Amino acid sequence: MAITSIKNLKEFSTNNERLEGAHLLCPGCAHSMIVRELLNCTDDNLVIATNTGCLEVSTAVYPYTSWDTSWIHIGFENAATAAAGAEAMYKARKRKGTLKDPDAPVKFVAFGGDGSTYDIGFQWISGAIERGHDFTYICLDNENYANTGGQRSSSTPVGAHTSTAQAGRVSYGKKQKKKDIVAIMAAHGAPYVAQLAPNKWKIMAKGFQKALETEGPCFINTVSACTTEWKFNPKDTINIIDLATDSLMFPIYEIINGRELNILYRPKTVVPVEEYLAAQGRYKHLFKPENRHVIDAIQKDINEKWEYLQRREEAKV
Amino acid sequence: MAEKMELNEIEVWDGNQAAAQALRQAQVDVVAAYPITPSTPIVEGYGAFVANGYIDGEFVMVESEHAAMSGCVGAAAAGGRVATATSSQGFMLMIEVLYQASGMRLPIVLNVVNRAIASPLNVRGDHGDMYAGRDSGWIQLDAFNAQEAYDMNLCAFKISEDINVRLPVMVHQDGFTTSHTAQNVRPLSDDEAYAFIGDYKPVDEMLDFSKAVTYGAQTEEDWHFEHKAKQHRALMDSYVVIDRVFEEFEKKTGRKYRRLESYMMDDAEVAIVALGATVETCILAAKELREQEGLKAGVVAPRSIRPFPFNEIREVLANVKAVAALDHSVSMGAMGMLYNEIAGAMLSAQERPLLTNFIYGLGGRDFAVDEAKRIFREQKGHADVGYITTEIQQFSGLRGPKLGFYEMKRS
Amino acid sequence: MKGVLATDRRGMRELGAEEMVGWDEVTQGVVLPSFDQAIGNAAFLKPEERPYSDFSSYTATVASWRVIRPVYNRDICIDCQNCWVWCPDASIISRDKQMLGIDYDHCKGCGVCVEVCPTNPKSLLMFAETETIEEALAKWPEKKKKEK
Numbered sequence: 001m002a003i004t005s006i007k008n009l010k011e012f013s014t015n016n017e018r019l020e021g022a023h024l025l026c027p028g029c030a031h032s033m034i035v036r037e038l039l040n041c042t043d044d045n046l047v048i049a050t051n052t053g054c055l056e057v058s059t060a061v062y063p064y065t066s067w068d069t070s071w072i073h074i075g076f077e078n079a080a081t082a083a084a085g086a087e088a089m090y091k092a093r094k095r096k097g098t099l100k101d102p103d104a105p106v107k108f109v110a111f112g113g114d115g116s117t118y119d120i121g122f123q124w125i126s127g128a129i130e131r132g133h134d135f136t137y138i139c140l141d142n143e144n145y146a147n148t149g150g151q152r153s154s155s156t157p158v159g160a161h162t163s164t165a166q167a168g169r170v171s172y173g174k175k176q177k178k179k180d181i182v183a184i185m186a187a188h189g190a191p192y193v194a195q196l197a198p199n200k201w202k203i204m205a206k207g208f209q210k211a212l213e214t215e216g217p218c219f220i221n222t223v224s225a226c227t228t229e230w231k232f233n234p235k236d237t238i239n240i241i242d243l244a245t246d247s248l249m250f251p252i253y254e255i256i257n258g259r260e261l262n263i264l265y266r267p268k269t270v271v272p273v274e275e276y277l278a279a280q281g282r283y284k285h286l287f288k289p290e291n292r293h294v295i296d297a298i299q300k301d302i303n304e305k306w307e308y309l310q311r312r313e314e315a316k317v
Numbered sequence: 318m319a320e321k322m323e324l325n326e327i328e329v330w331d332g333n334q335a336a337a338q339a340l341r342q343a344q345v346d347v348v349a350a351y352p353i354t355p356s357t358p359i360v361e362g363y364g365a366f367v368a369n370g371y372i373d374g375e376f377v378m379v380e381s382e383h384a385a386m387s388g389c390v391g392a393a394a395a396g397g398r399v400a401t402a403t404s405s406q407g408f409m410l411m412i413e414v415l416y417q418a419s420g421m422r423l424p425i426v427l428n429v430v431n432r433a434i435a436s437p438l439n440v441r442g443d444h445g446d447m448y449a450g451r452d453s454g455w456i457q458l459d460a461f462n463a464q465e466a467y468d469m470n471l472c473a474f475k476i477s478e479d480i481n482v483r484l485p486v487m488v489h490q491d492g493f494t495t496s497h498t499a500q501n502v503r504p505l506s507d508d509e510a511y512a513f514i515g516d517y518k519p520v521d522e523m524l525d526f527s528k529a530v531t532y533g534a535q536t537e538e539d540w541h542f543e544h545k546a547k548q549h550r551a552l553m554d555s556y557v558v559i560d561r562v563f564e565e566f567e568k569k570t571g572r573k574y575r576r577l578e579s580y581m582m583d584d585a586e587v588a589i590v591a592l593g594a595t596v597e598t599c600i601l602a603a604k605e606l607r608e609q610e611g612l613k614a615g616v617v618a619p620r621s622i623r624p625f626p627f628n629e630i631r632e633v634l635a636n637v638k639a640v641a642a643l644d645h646s647v648s649m650g651a652m653g654m655l656y657n658e659i660a661g662a663m664l665s666a667q668e669r670p671l672l673t674n675f676i677y678g679l680g681g682r683d684f685a686v687d688e689a690k691r692i693f694r695e696q697k698g699h700a701d702v703g704y705i706t707t708e709i710q711q712f713s714g715l716r717g718p719k720l721g722f723y724e725m726k727r728s
Numbered sequence: 729m730k731g732v733l734a735t736d737r738r739g740m741r742e743l744g745a746e747e748m749v750g751w752d753e754v755t756q757g758v759v760l761p762s763f764d765q766a767i768g769n770a771a772f773l774k775p776e777e778r779p780y781s782d783f784s785s786y787t788a789t790v791a792s793w794r795v796i797r798p799v800y801n802r803d804i805c806i807d808c809q810n811c812w813v814w815c816p817d818a819s820i821i822s823r824d825k826q827m828l829g830i831d832y833d834h835c836k837g838c839g840v841c842v843e844v845c846p847t848n849p850k851s852l853l854m855f856a857e858t859e860t861i862e863e864a865l866a867k868w869p870e871k872k873k874k875e876k
Binding site: 096 | 346347349373374375377378379380381383384387388389390391392393394395396397399413414417516517522523524525526527529530531532533534535536537540544
Binding site: 009010011012013014015016017018019020021022023024025027028029030031032033036037042043044045059060062063064065066067068069104198201227233234235236237238239 | 746762771772774782787789790793808810816833835838843844854
C-alpha cells in the first residue's frame, strides 16, 4: 500500500486533496477534518461508501460532488454493505481479469455518523465485519442525529440535551449511557479497532494507515465535535476535542484482533470533565444545583472506564 | 477459469434449479443473498456452483435481504454482473434498496419466487410480493413454468445490461407451483448461453480509477423530478430492447416470447388475463371449453409486467366481448392491479369489453381448471346479455358468504 | 497564489446558480463524474493540474456564507501546517510544505485556522469581510508578552 508520510505536518501537507471545498458541511465541522485526513493518509485508489447523514448530504448534492474518488451512497444504513459489495466485485473481477487496471492498488472505506453506525446501520456493519471483507469502517461520532436537527442517538452521552431527550424542568437530558461501540466491534474479532480524535492528528493518521494496511475488516470510531448541536463557537472545534480527549471523555486507544488493547494517548494533565461539559451548550443545564449529581456521575464513569482500559492494557489479554 | 458443465438436451429441473443454472451460465460475478423460502435453492445453487468451481464469482451471504440488495447495488456500481433471489418478506425488506438500484440505473437480475405477504405469515405462492414491486422502477418479467424461468433469466441479463436500458430486472416465478415442481427444461449449452448474454460492459464503474464517479447524490425539488422522469422514460422505452432480445432468443432456441402473450385470441369472444402458472391452467380450461362446448375462450398474459404492454392489451382485447382479470393478490381497498391496468388501457380503446375482476389463490389456495372454466362461462353470460351480471370484483375459491364489490351502472 | 487557483473553472458559480437543464440532459442514474477526462488517481495531481468537471464542487463557491474571514500574514508564518490539517473546507493552500494563502472561494470563515495557529502574534486573524487585506495587515497586532 502507498501510505503517505506522516512524519510531520509539513510532509503530510504535500498530499493532494481528494475532498473538495464548497461542500455544505457547517463552518467548523470536524467531519471534513477527519475525512480529509483519511484521504491524505494514502495514495491508493479509494472506493468510498457513505451512509445517509451530514457527510453524505453535504458532499453529493446534485449537480455537485466534492469527491475526487469513487463514491457511493445508497441509504441510511448500508454503506458497509455497499463497500462490501464493491469489494466482492473487485475480487471477482480481479480473478477473472476484467479490471481496467488490475494492478492499481485500492482500498475500500465506509463512512457513517453515529446515527447510522450505533443505531440504524448497526446490523449491516456487524454483518460486513463478521464476513471479513477487506474494508475500513469509520464512524464520525458527533453523538446525535445532527443531520435531522439534533435528536438523541445511542451514542449521545448521559446528561446531554437533544431534541428527543430534552433537558427541562424535571429532566436532565439523556438518561441512558452511551453505547460502547468500540468494545462491540472489537468483540467481532476484527483485526483492528480503534477510537481516534482529529486533534491528535498524527495518532489518528497512524491509526488510519494501520486500518487501511490491515487485511480484513477494521473499525474506527472518531470524535467529531458538532458545532451546531453541541452548541459551541465554530472556531473552537479543535479546542473542544482537546477537552474531550484530555478529560478522558474520549479515551484514545486501539484493540487488535479483539484482544490486545493499547492506549494511544495519555494526557499530561487530566482535565476535570466539568470543563469539557461547561464549554458546550448541550450540557448547560447540568450546572443547575439540582443536576450536580449528573456531572459527578459522569466523572465517576470516566474514571472507572479509564481504570478499566489501563488494566486491560497492562493485563495484555 | 470456471469449469463447464455438460448438460442433457432435456434436463428435469424445477424453477429454482432452472434459475440457478441460468445464473451459472451467465457467470454472475457477485451474488449477495439472504435465503428465504421458496427462493432459497436459487442462491444455494449458485453457492454450490461456486464451491465446486463452476463459477468464478463471489457468493456473499449477508445478514438480511436489505443487505443482500445493498451488496448487489455496491457490486453493480463496481462494474460487473450481479444477481440474487428472494421472496415475500425478504422482498419487502429489500424494497427500499430496489428503488435505489433502479434510480442509479444499475443492471441487477433479481429472481422473485412469488410468495404471499404476512400478516398472517404464509410460505405459499401468491403475487403479493410481485405487486409490491410494481412501482420500484424495475423491469418485471414473468415466467409461467420452469423452462421460462430459465429462459427469462438469460434474457433478463441481456436486457438489463443493454446500454440503452441499464435498468434492473426481476424475473418472477410462482412459489412452489413453479419453483418446486420438476419439469422438462431444454437448456442451451454453457457456451451458447454465455454467447447469447455476452460479456458484461461496465458503465460508470467505481473500479475504473482513471475516472472518479459519484453514485447516489441527493436531489431536491430542483432536480429530482427530471431524474425520475428520465428513469421512467428509460423503463417505458425498454420495450424496444426487450422485443429485440426476445427475437434473438427465438432465433437461437425456437422459443418465442412476447411482452404480451396471448393464446387462442384470434377469434376469442371471452378472455382471461392472468399471470404466473395460472396462465397454463387457464390455457387448459380454454382448450377444453373450445373442444367440448364450442366456447371461443382465449388467454392473455403479460410476460412483461413492467413496462406494462398498454398498446398490446388494447390490440388483443379489441374484439373481445367479456374479459376477466385474475389477480393473484388483493390490492386492499381497490380493484386488483391487473384489472386496473387493463381498465386503464381499454378506456382509450374504441371497443371496450365488459371487464370483471377475480381475486384468487391467496396464500397458495389452489386454482383449478374447473374454476377457470366457470369463470370463462360466466364471461360468456355477460357477453350474451351485454352487461355484467355479477359483481365486478369477486373472490374465487373463498369459503364463507359470497364476497364481491360493485355492480355495473346501466342506463 | 494566482498559479494555484487560476483555472477557468474556479469559483465559477454560487451554489444553486448552475444551469437548470431538462430531464433529457441530466446524467443517467444521477451519476456525477468528478473530472472531464480520465486522469488516473487524483492523489498524484495537484488541484491546478486536474480537469475538473462542472459537477465538481471545486468549481463552485461558498464565499457568500462568510461574514468574517481569515487574513494571512506571510511575514509571521512558520509553515507549521496546523491550519492546513484542521481546515474543514480544504481552503488552506499549501504547496511544497509552504503555506501560500487562503482559498476564499471555499473558506466559510469558521476561524479554526486562527485558533490552531501557534505563532505569536498569530499569522492568521479574522477580519470583517468588508475590510481589505491591506487594511487588515496594517492593523496586525504586535507580539504578545508572555503572561507570568
